[in-house]
Amino acid sequence: MRIRNATDPDLAAVAALIGDPSRAAIMVALMDGRALPAGELARRAGISPQTASAHLDRLFRGNLLAVEVQGRHHYFRLHDERVARLVEAMAALAPSPLTRTPAQRDAARTLRFARTCYGHLAGAMGVALTGAFRARGYLDEDDGNFIVTAAGGGWFNDFGIDLDRLRQERRPLTRRCLDWSERRHHLAGALGAAVAMRCFDLRWIARVRESRAVRLTDRGRDALRRELDLAF
């Protein structure tokens, strides 16, 4: 029989979860903090939706993934930052030719600070921006979603966003999005995407090539301090 102290953590259970190639592919796909629907993860892992469903269920039960259900879609993301650290520690050891160059460390840091998540802004900057909207009463939170207040309507219109047009889009005006790197909800949906687009147009932010990372420009830094009292 195996000798086990009560304090011995059950490493094998955690490791075995990631130890399957399909599940590992899923974890890698989620490494950047996005939440992806089950079907997309199946496609990325190269397995059928049924198989992916079983894997996702096991990863969820093992507390490696969190799930957010939106209608018929199930969005999965890394459960928390400890999981992200674990995946990174594995990547640091994995026999990949290109692991862990200094450039990649930089890339990870940049990605954590700000990135696009579908159309909207995520990372520290996305969370801070959303926080500022809430603090200034432009957004309210109700029933787990964001609501644009009257004051918010005025500000967003002044900012150059046509709210009425956004309301006619198929997707919801606002949506909450969550990622592990900040562990807080930030603004998504049509408005989230519109804010990001406007920030790009105003040259407050710029895309980092070959990446979903976003760089805050000098102009953007000044503007955010001036307009929203946000210091970066």
Place this chain on the structure above:
Amino acid sequence: MRIRNATDPDLAAVAALIGDPSRAAIMVALMDGRALPAGELARRAGISPQTASAHLDRLFRGNLLAVEVQGRHHYFRLHDERVARLVEAMAALAPSPLTRTPAQRDAARTLRFARTCYGHLAGAMGVALTGAFRARGYLDEDDGNFIVTAAGGGWFNDFGIDLDRLRQERRPLTRRCLDWSERRHHLAGALGAAVAMRCFDLRWIARVRESRAVRLTDRGRDALRRELDLAF
């Protein structure tokens, strides 16, 4: 077929290695940085020596373990600090009731600083002590082992160690021991154990209860600075 970027590290291979209960037990047994012989690891994992041998070979080939052969014994240890970090990241996530309390973090730090490894001193302090002996010419290194110099003989005798008696023991007078927390060899063997024992007798160091960790006393701190120019 599975979609894989060239940059996708092969997490599954690494994770699968730790994902087996027996191999996980081996990794846990080595978490404190010791090097243990294959048979001992088999016993701890609760498996036969043949089975352990196969597991150890796979862990070695996967660069998770390093091996040092001494006669008929094969001493295995964690390959490097990245592996240690990985094991710790897993332990932080494993569904063990007692993982990662602040007290345990302290314990790990203490263990890293100084501990007994069989009879001798390991950890940062063990390495520093050995370094001081080498720097002052008390020990020489030849053919991968330590040799007590003439000057060393004088100093160790003054220190209260009967070298002639030690030479009559069955185990070698000196032996090199290696651990991941410092990645450098330190003095083991009969002399290593005698030095540790003498330090205990002189109350330079004291055992931490319920642990192999060792605490440097105030008296020890003063003495090491005075006798060996070592500052901690």
Place this chain on the structure above:
DNA sequence: GAATCATTTCGACGCGCGCCGAAATGATCT
């Protein structure tokens, strides 16, 4: 309400691998 789509459940197949007994190798001790 019917059609479509995302996801899950069920069932069955097949293979990989963890396991040990037996035996070989190589080192140490008497």
Place this chain on the structure above:
DNA sequence: AGATCATTTCGGCGCGCGTCGAAATGATTC
């Protein structure tokens, strides 16, 4: 040299699990 011990190699057994097809469930769209 012979005995003992640590470890490895080989061979074969058995089961756990990753896989997918078929079908169910539930949400969305027309």
